[in-house]
Amino acid sequence: MKTLQLVFKGILTFSISGTRSYLRSSTVYSSSVTSSSSYELQGSGYTVQGELSSEQVYRLQNIAERLNSTGCLGDCIEAYKISRKSAVDARFLRFGFGKWSIDDLQGLDSEEFTANIRLWIQTARKFYNSFFPGERQYYEQIFGGVSSVTYDNCFLPIVKEVAIELNNFANAVSSIASFQKLFAVLDLYKALSVLIPEIRNMFSTKLSAYISQGAIKTIENLATLVRQLFSSFEDTVLNERLNTLTRDGSIHSLTKYAMNYVTSISQYEELLKSIILSGPIESVGYQLDEQSLEDSGKSPLQLHLIWIMISLRINLEGKSRCHEHSSLRYVFIMNNVNYVIKTIIGSPELLELIGKEYVLKLSKDVIQATHFYSSSMWPRLLYCLRDPRLSNKFTFYDKLSKDSLKDRFKAFNTTFEEVCQTTSFVLDIQLRDQLHKFILRKLLPAYKCFLEKYGSHTLSKRYKEKYIKYSPEDLDYAFRTLTNDNGFSVEC
Numbered sequence: 001m002k003t004l005q006l007v008f009k010g011i012l013t014f015s016i017s018g019t020r021s022y023l024r025s026s027t028v029y030s031s032s033v034t035s036s037s038s039y040e041l042q043g044s045g046y047t048v049q050g051e052l053s054s055e056q057v058y059r060l061q062n063i064a065e066r067l068n069s070t071g072c073l074g075d076c077i078e079a080y081k082i083s084r085k086s087a088v089d090a091r092f093l094r095f096g097f098g099k100w101s102i103d104d105l106q107g108l109d110s111e112e113f114t115a116n117i118r119l120w121i122q123t124a125r126k127f128y129n130s131f132f133p134g135e136r137q138y139y140e141q142i143f144g145g146v147s148s149v150t151y152d153n154c155f156l157p158i159v160k161e162v163a164i165e166l167n168n169f170a171n172a173v174s175s176i177a178s179f180q181k182l183f184a185v186l187d188l189y190k191a192l193s194v195l196i197p198e199i200r201n202m203f204s205t206k207l208s209a210y211i212s213q214g215a216i217k218t219i220e221n222l223a224t225l226v227r228q229l230f231s232s233f234e235d236t237v238l239n240e241r242l243n244t245l246t247r248d249g250s251i252h253s254l255t256k257y258a259m260n261y262v263t264s265i266s267q268y269e270e271l272l273k274s275i276i277l278s279g280p281i282e283s284v285g286y287q288l289d290e291q292s293l294e295d296s297g298k299s300p301l302q303l304h305l306i307w308i309m310i311s312l313r314i315n316l317e318g319k320s321r322c323h324e325h326s327s328l329r330y331v332f333i334m335n336n337v338n339y340v341i342k343t344i345i346g347s348p349e350l351l352e353l354i355g356k357e358y359v360l361k362l363s364k365d366v367i368q369a370t371h372f373y374s375s376s377m378w379p380r381l382l383y384c385l386r387d388p389r390l391s392n393k394f395t396f397y398d399k400l401s402k403d404s405l406k407d408r409f410k411a412f413n414t415t416f417e418e419v420c421q422t423t424s425f426v427l428d429i430q431l432r433d434q435l436h437k438f439i440l441r442k443l444l445p446a447y448k449c450f451l452e453k454y455g456s457h458t459l460s461k462r463y464k465e466k467y468i469k470y471s472p473e474d475l476d477y478a479f480r481t482l483t484n485d486n487g488f489s490v491e492c
Contacts, residue, residue, distance in 0.1 A: 004063050005074065007063060008080075011056050011059060012060075012079060013083065015056060015087070016087055050091055052138055061142045061144075068145070073146065080142070081158055084138065088162055089162065092165070099165065099168070100168070100172055102172045102176075104172075106177070106178075110181055117184040117188050120191075124166050125191065127163075128202065129195075135158055156205075167218060170188060170222070174218060177229075177232075178229075182229040182230065189275075192218065192222070195215075230272075230304065234280070237308055238312075238315060240254050242254065243322045245322050245323060249323065249329075250335055255316065259343040267349065273301050277300055278300050280304055302355070305350075309354060309358060309362070312340065313340075316336050326376050327377055330370075331425045333366075337365050337366050338366050338427070338428050341359055341363060377419050377422070380419065381412065381415055381416060381447075384412035385449075385450040408454075416475075417482060419439065424484065440476055444475060451471075
């Protein structure tokens, strides 16, 4: 019986060490070992470190039965627990998953946080789908016929510390406060939700139920956290006050970030629909926007996404006023709202969530900005072509002032090029082409009339070449050239 106890412990040690060195030095290989006990060790060869081969399990089971039948199982049970716990702990350590506090997690940037969530998911899946069930199978096969060895006094001590560590990390995550980490939290929530049935099955006894109950509570906490982070993002989109604008009315960083964020949200649609259970309660104070938020068969998630779009539009409107010139304000709205539209249309999932109705409303905002922009630009050009007789300041001297005429042509050339440059800041080619046609439709008749009246008969040939920079025929080509080839990048 003493020899069998040594063999039992030797097989366990061998499975942990992954080498035969222990066995070679062990006294069980001395000449005093009986032939029967020597047989117990033969063939229990190398396996993956920490695992028990089917042959090792078979031999441990036979020894346990023989020792138990004679009342000599003794400290083999404790040796088994220590050995298998060591194997489980070693596997856990190999994943590189340390202990984490709430402060530790709060201090991680989004990339580091996401990496640790992925590591947790990989570790938890491996343990709950493979290692823990494997350990339970070892326990049941080896001690299945031993009444004194139970789930609670043998298997649970082997696995509970790792299970608690996994729970503790997930629970610590439920206390973070950064909406930048929402998607990593959703990944964790999804993974843990899938594992809950296995966790319940693994820890179902009275003494182990606190582990499964802790995981279930963590799921509830993570759902609450998701709703909080979602709300935090909405507040940021509405109230962000970074007014550092570029001089060309290009797309604001908030617009890009918000649209990337909501596009990512659409990838978690089914998961979020089970978490976001009520629509937004805020009021924007605009009737048309309020109508968009009316619950016409839309899910709470859809209503929240529309609310984010409304919040972004309101914020962009405020930022546009930071531009000194009204024309750039309209360019800013055109570029940013058009970017929002293209992002929505470019994602079928996002388009389905937000709906074509609200996209149409955003399109009307772009059309309105286009109209306001055109209305602010072409009068500046027409002003240069006005005809207050271009006379000398002396009312009794009605002769045409050549100096005034030269100034008019110079002002027109400068203003025209400024309008072209400002129009070039509109990033969408199709939209820019519409502006080009609208402005020229207003400008060309007036410019032709002005040239016919003053350019051909009043200025000498030398002055014509100097001051009449554009002919009516060249005006269209010049507009296209200056709006597309002025050193500024154009994005579709």
